[in-house]
Amino acid sequence: MTELRKRGGGGGDPDSTDNISDKEADGEDRLGLSGDAEGECDVDSKTDTPDVPVSTADTDNTPECLTKALEGLPPRWKNYWIRGVLSIPMISSFFLITYMGPIALIVAVMGVQIKCFHEIITIGYRVYHSYELPWFRTLSWYFLICVNYFFYGETVADYFGGLVQREEPLQFLARYHRFISFALYLAGFCMFVLSLVKKHYRLQFYMFAWTHVTLLIVVTQSHLVIQNLFEGMIWFIVPISIVICNDIMAYLFGFFFGRTPLIKLSPKKTWEGFIGGFFSTVIIGFIMAHLMSRFQYFVCPVEFNSETNRFSVECEPSDLFVMQEYTLPAVLQNALKWETVNLYPFAIHSVFLSSFASLIGPFGGFFASGFKRAFKIKDFASTIPGHGGIMDRFDCQYLMATFTHVYIGSFVRGPNPSKVFQQLLMLQPEQQLGIFHTLHSHLRERGMLPPAATQTE
Amino acid sequence: MTDLRHRGARDTDQQQPSEDKGSDSELKPDKDGVSDSESKVDSGVPEVPVPPDDTPEVLNKALSGLSSRWKNWWVRGILTLAMISFFFIIIYLGPMVLMMIVLCVQIKCFHEIITIGYSVYHSYDLPWFRTLSWYFLLCVNYFFYGETVTDYFFTLVQREEPLRILSKYHRFISFALYLTGFCMFVLSLVKKHYRLQFYMFGWTHVTLLIVVTQSHLIIHNLFEGMIWFIVPISCVICNDIMAYMFGFFFGRTPLIKLSPKKTWEGFIGGLFATIVFGILLSYVMASCRYFVCPVEFNNDSNSFQVDCEPSELFQLQEYTLPSVLESVTGWTTVRLYPFQIHSIALSSFASIVGPFGGFFASGFKRAFKIKDFANTIPGHGGIMDRFDCQYIMATFVNVYIASFIRGPNPSKVIQQLLALRPDQQLHIFNSLKAHLIEKGLLPAMEVNA
Numbered sequence: 001m002t003e004l005r006k007r008g009g010g011g012g013d014p015d016s017t018d019n020i021s022d023k024e025a026d027g028e029d030r031l032g033l034s035g036d037a038e039g040e041c042d043v044d045s046k047t048d049t050p051d052v053p054v055s056t057a058d059t060d061n062t063p064e065c066l067t068k069a070l071e072g073l074p075p076r077w078k079n080y081w082i083r084g085v086l087s088i089p090m091i092s093s094f095f096l097i098t099y100m101g102p103i104a105l106i107v108a109v110m111g112v113q114i115k116c117f118h119e120i121i122t123i124g125y126r127v128y129h130s131y132e133l134p135w136f137r138t139l140s141w142y143f144l145i146c147v148n149y150f151f152y153g154e155t156v157a158d159y160f161g162g163l164v165q166r167e168e169p170l171q172f173l174a175r176y177h178r179f180i181s182f183a184l185y186l187a188g189f190c191m192f193v194l195s196l197v198k199k200h201y202r203l204q205f206y207m208f209a210w211t212h213v214t215l216l217i218v219v220t221q222s223h224l225v226i227q228n229l230f231e232g233m234i235w236f237i238v239p240i241s242i243v244i245c246n247d248i249m250a251y252l253f254g255f256f257f258g259r260t261p262l263i264k265l266s267p268k269k270t271w272e273g274f275i276g277g278f279f280s281t282v283i284i285g286f287i288m289a290h291l292m293s294r295f296q297y298f299v300c301p302v303e304f305n306s307e308t309n310r311f312s313v314e315c316e317p318s319d320l321f322v323m324q325e326y327t328l329p330a331v332l333q334n335a336l337k338w339e340t341v342n343l344y345p346f347a348i349h350s351v352f353l354s355s356f357a358s359l360i361g362p363f364g365g366f367f368a369s370g371f372k373r374a375f376k377i378k379d380f381a382s383t384i385p386g387h388g389g390i391m392d393r394f395d396c397q398y399l400m401a402t403f404t405h406v407y408i409g410s411f412v413r414g415p416n417p418s419k420v421f422q423q424l425l426m427l428q429p430e431q432q433l434g435i436f437h438t439l440h441s442h443l444r445e446r447g448m449l450p451p452a453a454t455q456t457e
Numbered sequence: 458m459t460d461l462r463h464r465g466a467r468d469t470d471q472q473q474p475s476e477d478k479g480s481d482s483e484l485k486p487d488k489d490g491v492s493d494s495e496s497k498v499d500s501g502v503p504e505v506p507v508p509p510d511d512t513p514e515v516l517n518k519a520l521s522g523l524s525s526r527w528k529n530w531w532v533r534g535i536l537t538l539a540m541i542s543f544f545f546i547i548i549y550l551g552p553m554v555l556m557m558i559v560l561c562v563q564i565k566c567f568h569e570i571i572t573i574g575y576s577v578y579h580s581y582d583l584p585w586f587r588t589l590s591w592y593f594l595l596c597v598n599y600f601f602y603g604e605t606v607t608d609y610f611f612t613l614v615q616r617e618e619p620l621r622i623l624s625k626y627h628r629f630i631s632f633a634l635y636l637t638g639f640c641m642f643v644l645s646l647v648k649k650h651y652r653l654q655f656y657m658f659g660w661t662h663v664t665l666l667i668v669v670t671q672s673h674l675i676i677h678n679l680f681e682g683m684i685w686f687i688v689p690i691s692c693v694i695c696n697d698i699m700a701y702m703f704g705f706f707f708g709r710t711p712l713i714k715l716s717p718k719k720t721w722e723g724f725i726g727g728l729f730a731t732i733v734f735g736i737l738l739s740y741v742m743a744s745c746r747y748f749v750c751p752v753e754f755n756n757d758s759n760s761f762q763v764d765c766e767p768s769e770l771f772q773l774q775e776y777t778l779p780s781v782l783e784s785v786t787g788w789t790t791v792r793l794y795p796f797q798i799h800s801i802a803l804s805s806f807a808s809i810v811g812p813f814g815g816f817f818a819s820g821f822k823r824a825f826k827i828k829d830f831a832n833t834i835p836g837h838g839g840i841m842d843r844f845d846c847q848y849i850m851a852t853f854v855n856v857y858i859a860s861f862i863r864g865p866n867p868s869k870v871i872q873q874l875l876a877l878r879p880d881q882q883l884h885i886f887n888s889l890k891a892h893l894i895e896k897g898l899l900p901a902m903e904v905n906a
Binding site: 178201204264367374375410424429432433 | 659
């Protein structure tokens with residue numbers, strides 16, 4: 001049955017709702033391994049259209065001990081057990097990395113990003129049978145490095161302002177950062193043009209476009225994730241957990257109550273799962289936000305302490321994370337007999353985040369399902385036994401990361417003060433003076449400065 | 458010869474690339490539809506079988522005596538002159554008109570590339586796809602124009618209440634609009650056409666990335682001062698013409714397999730000629746305030762104005778010549794605008810790296826077996842054909858300005874300052890005060906906290 005194929009390939013159900021996030025420990029360990037496995041797949045599937053890469057050539061990634069322990073069970077339950085067993089290490093790695101702090105999280109995000117990029121590019125090679133295009137593998141990785149350099153440079157310059165100002169080479173790099181990134185990108189572009197080979201023009205353009213779209217999707221959004229992280233780890237953890245929770249809850253509701261199919265793209269999703277997942281995610285998100293809001297570790301913006309040369313998460317929690325009293329509307333008052341409730345404002349924001357994750361997040365999953373059907377693949381890769389590739393785990397997360405970032409920018413409070421100050425310092429002195437006076441009058445108007453200021457000049 | 462095909466075209470648009478032909482782009486889809494069905498028969502080669510002759514009758518009659526090769530040169534030459542004079546007229550008309558032109562060129566280029574995608578994939582009848590492509594174009598334009606408008610029209614925006622809300626939640630609104638398009642795409646996936654639909658989705662996004670982002674960079678350059686718009690474009694045009702001339706008269710060694718007509722002699726000759734042209738052009742333009750001043754929106758008169766004290770870049774300065782040049786020309790110092798030195802960098806880029814944009818477009822046309830992007834301009838091809846080298850130039854100028862001329866826009870910084878919380882504002886105020894006092898810009902005897 002299909003279960004055998006699933007087990008054999010180590011690929012999980014592509015339409016699975018079990019979207020548990022993986023941690024880079026798995027990804028990095030598997031990098032070498034899956035590279036080989038995919039290499040074998042390439043050779044096999046090149047002859048035919050890139051059909052299910054779950055051929056028998058796939059090495060079974062499930063560890064020996066698990067396979068022995070589960071020998072007795074029927075195949076269907078074996079698959080569930082494998083998935084379940086692997087979900088636990090994944091979730092625990094998530095907790096472990098959260099505990100280890102912001103740097104570990106950034107490295108994890110970076111690792112996931114590289115693996116996702118690799119997976120999608122490999123699919124592109126298979127689709128176009130273009131594994132041997134001259135230069136192309138080099139160029140794809142080169143573009144990845146360029147774009148990452150650009151984004152990390154912007155982030156580093158923003159958040160590590162003090163450190164950057166101290167070191168001379170860093171200062172130079174920061175000042176001409178955009179120019180350097182652009183020059184690097186152009187070098188790659190010119191290499192691409194020079195590498196065009198007569199017979200393979202079309203393929204090369206396809207792969208160029210494929211690389212760029214992948215960069216657009218994968219890299220920009222992983223950097224949005226990191227920017228969310230710097231706002232406060234809670235803005236990183238809560239959205240990811242909400243998406244995971246939505247997947248699990250929708251799956252459970254669908255399993256027990258599912259009847260009406262939701263969309264032709266993913267025949268296993270049901271309306272009951274969708275709606276049940278929505279309500280349970282809102283509730284769980286609310287509870288989680290409530291629990292996490294009291295810890296400074298999660299709530300404070302991550303800052304780089306120039307003296308100790310490490311990250312510190314200590315601050316006065318902002319208004320969002322301070323309990324406030326809300327008057328209940330009359331309806332709820334009658335129901336619960338409370339007049340007011342003490343809530344964190346962040347918990348209310350979490351309702352919006354949960355709603356987005358439940359209502360729009362699945363579209364990311366449908367997009368990935370459509371993509372897999374379009375290119376006739378079962379999973380993005382076979383990295384995680386029972387679950388598929390890393391991209392399979394993260395497809396719903398991407399939309400969420402962008403939404404959270406835009407949400408923070410629009411509703412929680414925009415610009416980063418240190419960044420604004422950096423820009424101020426870069427202006428011409430006359431412009432700085434002009435801004436100084438504007439700011440001065442503005443603050444005086446607002447009563448922040450005593451109005452009886454005798455200004456000379 | 459190919460000339461006949463050049464002259465033939467499917468539509469009546471014979472105007473120059475920069476003309477505002479919004480109505481034509483509406484006409485286009487019908488006519489493109491006709492040629493698409495014709496070219497669907499062969500694998501993605503949107504060749505024009507029996508095109509109606511696009512050249513105006515009068516030109517045709519005047520040139521009927523000449524052989525077809527010279528006829529083609531004359532047609533190209535006349536249209537080049539028409540395009541260049543049009544360029545001058547537009548510059549004279551001012552920034553607003555320039556912005557509109559850039560917008561129209563962008564829409565036309567987008568349309569041309571998407572049409573090629575349809576021909577390549579025979580996907581003209583995909584459900585929803587045409588609508589979705591235009592919708593995405595609108596979304597991305599809305600996002601970029603919103604950012605530009607908010608930066609430059611800051612006070613106007615603050616005054617009008619609906620504009621203020623739109624600008625405050627701008628990113629959220631743009632993202633919501635984009636997401637709607639994304640969800641519509643997912644819902645429109647049809648079982649048999651998955652792959653095609655994903656291809657067209659990818660095609661649209663890459664086109665948006667190339668065409669739309671760079672047209673907005675052009676507009677940013679424009680706001681820095683019209684000279685930053687005119688000189689780069691002129692350098693690229695000049696490089697094309699000069700490289701062509703040098704290649705025509707002296708060309709021997711082929712440059713690159715992609716474009717067999719380009720030669721090393723043309724390349725190097727074009728480089729030197731363009732540098733000289735750039736220096737001369739910037740000398741002429743740097744003295745006019747109209748070109749040199751940043752474009753600003755005057756709230757009282759509700760119009761654009763270009764009036765200011767020219768920055769240091771545009772004031773004559775004395776430079777000591779290196780001894781080599783001293784002995785040659787007999788001058789010890791020379792008076793130059795600093796901008797002219799920047800123009801050398803711009804010209805060099807236009808001559809050395811700019812052509813790679815052209816090679817990219819040539820490779821693209823060969824890959825998809827098309828002769829030109831479209832047949833908009835008789836003798837020249839589509840608008841994209843005229844603009845392929847410009848795109849990299851626009852990005853380069855923008856990055857150059859940001860890196861070497863001087864970064865952030867003061868009004869944008871003020872905007873961000875005012876958006877901060879009051880305690881953050883106070884904190885920055887104090888830091889700024891300390892900084893200014895340190896630099897000696899403020900007397901140390903300040904009373905305030």
